[in-house]
Structure formats: C-alpha cells, structure tokens
Amino acid sequence: MWLLPLLLLALFLPATVCFAAKASPDKAPENPADAPVQRLQTLLTRKNASKDALRKLETELEQARSAKSDGPNGAKATFFLARTQQEIAKRSGLKADWFKAADTFGACAERFPKYQLAPDALLHRGTIRLQRLSDPDGAQGDFMTLRRLYPRSPHASTAAKLLSRIPKATASSIKKPDIPDPTPDPPATQRTASADKPLLINVRPKNSGASARVILDLDSRVKYRYQILEHRKNKGLAGRIYIDLIGARPRPGLADSAQVSGGILKHIRVAPKDADSTRVVMDYTELGDYRVTALDSPFRLVIDAFKSAEVKAATPPPVAAQEDNAPQSFAAPKGTRKKLAADLVEQLGLSVHTIMIDAGHGGKDPGARGYGLQEKDVTLRMALILGKVLKQRGYHVLYTRTTDDFIALEERTSLANAKKADLFISVHCNASTDPGIHGLETYSLNLARTPDAVRVAARENSVTDKNISDLQMILTDLMLTSKIKESLDLARGLQRQGLAALRDKWAVNDHGNREAPFYVLMGAKMPSSLVEMGYITNKTEAARLKTDVYLKILANGIADGIGEYKQQIERYTAK
Numbered sequence: 001m002w003l004l005p006l007l008l009l010a011l012f013l014p015a016t017v018c019f020a021a022k023a024s025p026d027k028a029p030e031n032p033a034d035a036p037v038q039r040l041q042t043l044l045t046r047k048n049a050s051k052d053a054l055r056k057l058e059t060e061l062e063q064a065r066s067a068k069s070d071g072p073n074g075a076k077a078t079f080f081l082a083r084t085q086q087e088i089a090k091r092s093g094l095k096a097d098w099f100k101a102a103d104t105f106g107a108c109a110e111r112f113p114k115y116q117l118a119p120d121a122l123l124h125r126g127t128i129r130l131q132r133l134s135d136p137d138g139a140q141g142d143f144m145t146l147r148r149l150y151p152r153s154p155h156a157s158t159a160a161k162l163l164s165r166i167p168k169a170t171a172s173s174i175k176k177p178d179i180p181d182p183t184p185d186p187p188a189t190q191r192t193a194s195a196d197k198p199l200l201i202n203v204r205p206k207n208s209g210a211s212a213r214v215i216l217d218l219d220s221r222v223k224y225r226y227q228i229l230e231h232r233k234n235k236g237l238a239g240r241i242y243i244d245l246i247g248a249r250p251r252p253g254l255a256d257s258a259q260v261s262g263g264i265l266k267h268i269r270v271a272p273k274d275a276d277s278t279r280v281v282m283d284y285t286e287l288g289d290y291r292v293t294a295l296d297s298p299f300r301l302v303i304d305a306f307k308s309a310e311v312k313a314a315t316p317p318p319v320a321a322q323e324d325n326a327p328q329s330f331a332a333p334k335g336t337r338k339k340l341a342a343d344l345v346e347q348l349g350l351s352v353h354t355i356m357i358d359a360g361h362g363g364k365d366p367g368a369r370g371y372g373l374q375e376k377d378v379t380l381r382m383a384l385i386l387g388k389v390l391k392q393r394g395y396h397v398l399y400t401r402t403t404d405d406f407i408a409l410e411e412r413t414s415l416a417n418a419k420k421a422d423l424f425i426s427v428h429c430n431a432s433t434d435p436g437i438h439g440l441e442t443y444s445l446n447l448a449r450t451p452d453a454v455r456v457a458a459r460e461n462s463v464t465d466k467n468i469s470d471l472q473m474i475l476t477d478l479m480l481t482s483k484i485k486e487s488l489d490l491a492r493g494l495q496r497q498g499l500a501a502l503r504d505k506w507a508v509n510d511h512g513n514r515e516a517p518f519y520v521l522m523g524a525k526m527p528s529s530l531v532e533m534g535y536i537t538n539k540t541e542a543a544r545l546k547t548d549v550y551l552k553i554l555a556n557g558i559a560d561g562i563g564e565y566k567q568q569i570e571r572y573t574a575k
C-alpha cells in the first residue's frame with residue numbers, strides 16, 4: 001500500500017504517461033548536493049574511505065552549499081559537508097579538522113532549525129566539543145538546546161544522558177581519539193588506568209505483550225557470544241538467554257540486577273564472567289524464539305525474545321544448548337554455526353546463495369485492496385511462486401512468512417540479518433486513487449529527494465507511529481551501514497528483467513527503479529529491494545495480479561534480475 005509516495009512521485013512524472021512508454025526518469029528538482037551526498041554514503045559503507053576521496057567530496061559539497069545556500073537544499077549540503085569534515089577529522093586526528101566539522105554542524109543547526117537533521121547536527125557538534133575539543137561548556141549548550149528545541153527527537157534522551165555526565169568531567173581529562181562519535185563517552189572520571197575496555201553503559205529492558213526486548217548500550221563495538229538455555233515446560237519453553245560481552249566491563253554504578261514486570265521477561269543480571277568479559281543473563285517465564293541484533297552508531301545489542309515461535313522462518317528456532325562455557329560462534333545461533341565459514345564470504349558480499357523473500361503485509365494488515373483482491377494475499381502467492389522459481393535455479397530460499405500472519409516491518413529485515421540472507425526482496429502491490437495508473441516499479445532504500453517525500457513515506461510506513469524526523473534520522477544512521485549502492489544495482493536489475501519478462505506478454509508501464517525511505521528495507525545488512533508488482537487499483541492489472549500466470553512470468557523476470565546482479569558482483573570478485 002504505497003499510495004501516497006506514489007502520488008508524490010507522480011508529480012515528478014511527465015503529465016501524460018504513455019502506455020508502455022520508455023522509462024521516464026522521475027527528476028526531482030536538482031540539488032547539487034545530491035550526487036556528492038550519495039557518493040559519501042556509498043564511500044562510508046566501504047571499509048577504507050580515503051582522506052583524499054573525502055577531501056574531494058568536501059570541495060564539491062562546499063560548492064553545492066554556496067550554489068544553493070537557502071532552504072532544504074542548503075541544509076542538506078551543509079549537514080553532509082559537516083559529516084564529510086567529521087569523517088576527515090576522524091582520519092586525520094587534527095584538531096583543526098574537528099573545529100571545522102563542529103562549525104559546519106553548528107551552521108546547519110543554527111541556519112536551518114527546521115531541517116530534519118538539525119537535532120543530529122546539534123548532537124554531533126556537542127559530541128565533538130565534548131570529546132575532541134575539550135569544550136564541555138560548549139557541549140553542554142548544544143545538548144541543552146537540543147533538548148529544548150527538539151524534545152521529541154530520539155536524540156533528546158541521548159543529550160540528557162550526556163548532559164548528566166558533563167559536570168563530572170574535567171576538560172583536561174577528556175580525550176579519546178579512538179572511539180567513533182557520536183558514541184557517547186562515559187564520564188571521564190570513570191575511566192581509570194585499567195579502563196580502556198569497552199563499557200556496558202546501560203541495560204534497557206522492555207516487556208511488550210508476547211515479546212520482550214533488552215537493549216544493551218555500549219560505548220564501543222564489542223565482540224559477543226550468546227546462548228539460550230531452555231527448560232521444556234508443557235508446550236512453551238521457559239528459559240534463559242545469556243550474552244557475553246568480550247573484553248567489556250559494566251560502567252561503574254550500573255545496577256547488577258533488575259526485576260522486570262509486565263511480561264515474559266522477569267529478571268536480568270549483569271556480572272563479570274571472568275577477568276575479561278561481562279555476562280548479561282536474562283530469565284524468561286516463556287521463551288519460544290529469540291534473536292540478537294547488533295546496531296551501530298552508537299553500538300548496541302538488541303536481544304528480542306518471543307513467547308512463541310511467532311516469527312515464521314524457514315529454519316527452526318535455535319536448539320537448546322547445554323550449560324557449558326565453550327564459546328559459541330559470534331553472533332550466530334547454534335543452528336547456523338556450521339555455516340560460519342561460508343557466512344564470512346557471504347558477509348563480504350561476494351556471493352548470492354540465500355535469498356529472503358518478504359511477502360508484504362499479512363494478518364491484521366491487509367495492505368492495499370482493489371477489485372476483490374487483498375494485497376497481503378497476492379504478495380503471499382507471489383512469495384511462494386518466486387521461492388519455487390529461485391529454488392529451481394539453485395538458490396537457498398527463506399521467507400519472512402509463508403502463512404497469513406502479521407509481522408512488524410522492523411522484524412522483517414532483522415530476520416534477514418539474523419539468518420544471514422544475501423539478498424532481501426520484499427514484494428508488494430501498488431495502489432492509487434487514480435484507477436488509470438498502472439505499471440511496475442522497484443525501490444531501493446535511500447533518502448527521499450524532498451522533505452515532503454520523507455514525510456509522505458513516513459506516514460505511509462507508519463504501522464508503528466514513528467515520527468518523521470525519527471525515520472529520517474534512523475535512516476541516515478542505517479544508511480552508513482547498509483548497502484545502498486548494491487541495492488540500487490539490484491533494484492535496477494529487478495526492474496529491467498521483470499519488465500522485460502512481462503512485456504513478452506503484456507503492455508506494462510515502466511515506472512523505473514526509485515529510491516525512498518521505506519521502513520521495511522531499513523536495517524538490512526544485505527542488498528535489499530522492494531518490488532511493486534502492479535496496481536491493485538487498476539482494473540486491468542488487478543485482473544492480472546489475480547492470475548498465477550502473471551506472477552510466474554514476473555517471478556522468472558525477478559529471478560533473471562537476481563541472476564544479472566549476481567553476475568555483476570561475480571565479475572567484480574573474479575580474478
């Protein structure tokens with residue numbers, strides 16, 4: 001159900017869209033910052049972005065900024081200029097570079113207070129002032145402004161946390177060029193000689209209905225391993241999950257134990273496991289499945305536990321493990337341990353073996369409706385057809401759902417991450433208030449081109465009620481770790497081949513491959529794409545979507561697109 005973004009995107013299309021017209025690139029008003037920003041984001045997903053490449057982007061963004069100094073275009077150029085300078089400073093370690101980045105973030109926040117990333121800019125400047133420039137007073141001002149002007153921003157609580165630590169810090173003891181910001185620093189007074197170890201800063205438990213989430217906030221990346229201990233109890237499982245944070249220790253003053261009420265999670269304990277690691281133990285009254293996800297910027301581990309094995313996956317929940325101290329493989333449930341070596345290659349993005357297919361919507365969320373069809377049914381039929389085609393072509397296929405079940409959007413990519421899928425493909429049907437609109441289009445994740453598009457996509461995405469700036473900020477964070485460029489290549493291949501297949505039989509409109517901040521794609525660590533198979537609100541296309549033959553032909557096209565993408569990356573990696 002992507003009705004509203006479509007309406008918006010339609011504004012950028014020529015007034016008349018011919019049937020079976022050639023791809024008409026949907027040009028938003030040009031912002032000279034778009035191209036360098038995109039390259040920055042691509043660059044930062046790579047391991048070793050060079051200082052030279054960043055300096056070049058800096059120059060380009062400075063030019064973009066002076067070309068469009070007002071409005072959202074100027075805001076975007078300014079913010080990403082600051083981000084570029086921050087990346088340069090991280091690499092050079094020069095104070096001058098940190099000053100420059102702080103100034104540009106400041107300019108962004110002050111000149112464009114309504115820009116979605118204005119709170120980010122404040123947080124960045126405050127963090128730089130605190131950690132790099134020995135300026136706790138300046139930092140304090142930034143964090144207070146952030147809280148005052150943007151109380152609903154998720155950064156407001158980070159700012160509050162940082163603020164509470166500032167009085168304890170003394171300017172001379174603030175240092176640490178080795179920890180990436182905006183990771184909040186622990187109070188300097190808590191850093192003792194023995195304490196260059198990562199710190200577990202906070203443990204945040206939350207029960208919600210049939211699931212429970214525990215978030216562990218750390219001040220830098222750590223290696224970790226985890227294990228589930230289960231006790232059979234009737235049908236459900238009661239049990240315990242523990243996670244060992246290697247080389248980390250709890251922040252002084254962190255509570256070592258907490259009771260939790262209102263759900264399946266009952267109790268959490270934090271204790272040193274040995275000289276070198278910290279163990280967090282969580283006890284549950286019922287435990288059917290669980291998942292551990294690592295998130296960056298700042299680094300945190302999210303432990304989700306489910307009362308029942310409600311997350312429908314092609315693989316069973318992790319098997320019970322006996323109590324032992326043998327290290328489990330990092331970040332891999334026991335069941336997938338054998339695949340570790342292969343996974344390593346896959347994580348480097350060098351292969352396409354495992355594809356997770358996501359049937360859009362489901363259960364209480366029917367998606368779009370039209371001509372007697374419900375989107376959730378079409379997407380499920382397509383998922384199964386596409387899965388069959390891909391299996392025939394030798395791929396390993398996983399599904400987010402194979403039945404009519406509701407799965408939250410954010411769970412879908414988490415699942416793909418947890419199962420180490422190489423590609424994530426979400427299938428949907430489009431909808432419009434204009435019954436005349438029809439055609440095929442494919443999306444990959446990116447910032448939308450206008451603030452309006454962000455707002456619209458946010459509303460469209462809001463199964464949960466994330467506010468708009470949340471979405472945009474979550475996105476900028478996630479974009480730095482997601483595969484934007486690869487996803488774009490994938491979407492391009494899917495659109496091209498899907499269209500070619502369908503056009504053998506039907507005249508199908510080509511809406512091209514597009515970029516927008518769709519929540520269902522966020523956080524995917526693998527290339528991901530969303531295919532809008534056709535308009536359920538168009539009589540002709542609804543009739544086609546009703547038939548398996550249309551879906552089969554499209555599935556073959558999508559499989560060709562995947563093949564094309566696979567060949568592309570294999571070419572890169574071939575010797």
Ligand SMILES: [Zn+2]
Nearest residue numbers: 001360367428
């Ligand atoms: Zn949909």
